[in-house]
Amino acid sequence: TRPCPTGGEGLSGRSAPQGLTRRDSFRVVAAAAALAPPAVAFAAETREPRAWVAPSRLVVLDWGLVQTVLALGRVPVGVPAPGWYDRYAVTPRLQAGVTDVGLLFAPNFELIQELAPDAILATPALAPALPLLSRIAPTEPFAVFQPSRELLARSQRETARLADFLGVPAAAAQLSLAHDEAMLRARARLASYDGRPIYLASPIDDRYVTVHTANGLFDAILTALGLVNAWKTASPIGFAPVPLAQLTEAGARVLLLRTPLLADPGARLARSVFWQALRFVREGRIRVVEQVLNNGGLPSATRFATLLADALTAPDGAL
Known part of the structure; x- marks a missing residue:
């Protein structure tokens, strides 16, 4: 049974990190809703992948990131509303047993802490929450979806950056190749449109x-x-x-x-x-x-x- 997505007790009853209270969490959620920039401004910050051991326990706080992480061959330990992810994203399917860590813009900080992740992946839309999330584990923003006229090229670049972060750069190349091949097949099928x-x-x-x-x-x-x-x-x-x-x-x-x-x-x-x-x-x-x-x-x-x-x-x- 997946934990309640909106709050409540953690997995083992341990307290949140020092200085990170439930009231902090609610303030951050409110700030995220009020201050998050419009989607068109979700430009991911360009930075080199951190020089560290690739994380193995991931909490991923966006469904587009979840599907990309799964497509790169990694399975998160926690995501927001996994049942709704399956309905909206459809594929790749999310394996059973992944913990529900709350809603897309209202993650449960105490529950994330209980999962003891090595890294937390978010989008720039959660920028107001990143400092508090970083108290739990290293937190990195990625924008695999970024509205623009160059959306597909940007998505491929950000997918490669994500794969580098996860220590699976070859998986990004394979994912981009599969996309390019699917586009070629679709174009060939539509030649007589x-x-x-x-x-x-x-x-x-x-x-x-x-x-x-x-x-x-x-x-x-x-x-x-x-x-x-x-x-x-x-x-x-x-x-x-x-x-x-x-x-x-x-x-x-x-x-x-x-x-x-x-x-x-x-x-x-x-x-x-x-x-x-x-x-x-x-x-x-x-x-x-x-x-x-x-x-x-x-x-x-x-x-x-x-x-x-x-x-x-x-x-x-x-x-």
Whole structure:
């Protein structure tokens, strides 16, 4: 049974490090929520890997980092909300027995202390918490997902830096090669695609979707495969909520991305009179893409490229 993610007793009842109280933890969580920079500013600090023995007990405080660490062949001892990681990231699967250390922006400091990690991996979004986390174990920020027009190249560089930190540099080269090969296969499968622009949208309800824009992971894959995003307005974080009625480009296809909260978008949307009145619905220009972590690293990028090729080589049709 995984420990409660939100606090409570530690694994053995030992106290937190000197000066690190539960009240400290709550203050840091509040500070992280208030002061964390927007995603577009999540630039990882460039530094050489520390000259130390590669850590073996890792606490990893971001799902994109978790999937990358797993893809590099390492298994964390603690991650936030592991059940939700499995739903959102899908792959690589997280092994049973990994301890739940709280929520993404509200880690349980006492529980992390009880796990006695050799290193803690976080993202720059948790910058306000890094000094307190560093009292528990050496703490390093990584940004395997960083919204920008150069998202994929930056993700590959940061993955290599992470692999160096973990003492597995060859694993990063293998992961990048697997990604590049998946992109080549997807591009070959899409050679006969008719070139129609594509909306990438995650349904919110029967009137609104999250549309994926320039600076995001899904748009980066679309562009790398030579495809055109029908949504022309960029968002600094790579996505934005918009009314369905704004998906109006003539002839464009609409790719609906499943989410853990709306795993079957067709069942809900098919009951909506508003949805049925939309032109792209009436003309059957809809396809569905399986769940992908939209702020993941190379594993998410590789998965999305394959699923995108699957969707665009399938017949058009209603949900």
